[in-house]
Amino acid sequence: MARVPLEPGRWGGITRQELAPNVWRARATYRDFAGVVHKYEARGASGAEAQRRLEDKLHRAVTDATSDGLMPIAPDTRMNAVFDQWVTEKQAEAQVVPQSMEKYVGVIDRDLRPALGQLRVRE
Structure with a gap:
């Protein structure tokens, strides 16, 4: 059975690996709101420190993606949005x-909003 893909704006499981004494690496994949998967990693003196640094990077990636003034489009987003x-x-x-x-705006307002505006993306 196929694996379910990451939802946009989410990251997968974090793995830790000791590379040398006091050198740990934490890795994860992150799927941005455009659906592109990125690989992230961070290092630290312990597994926990490497993971904290990685989580900080991942949180910044999510924040950066949503700070452009545009909201992420999710399955529950209404078509009007x-x-x-x-x-x-x-x-x-x-x-343009x-x-x-x-x-474009005329077609959206005249045809698309009345027909689809209150539907959610997943519908």
Whole structure:
């Protein structure tokens, strides 16, 4: 049976390994909100210290991913919030002309919001 993938914004089990006397390494994989898996590691004088340092790195990765003003999209996120986020991201792109943005927002507001706006992403 296939392994269930990490949920976005989560990390897998942390492993510890003693590399030399007083040199430990802790490792874990982290899946960002775009679905990309990253490998993280940290070292310390003990297994616990290496793990604490790794957890600090992982917490910063989650914080950095959500500090750009955009919320992470989760299975429970309403489609209206997804539409709003998409519009925000498109407006930040320099190559999108105003006429195109007006057209995109019109289609979202006229067609997509009434039909799908209150659904959750997983639905």
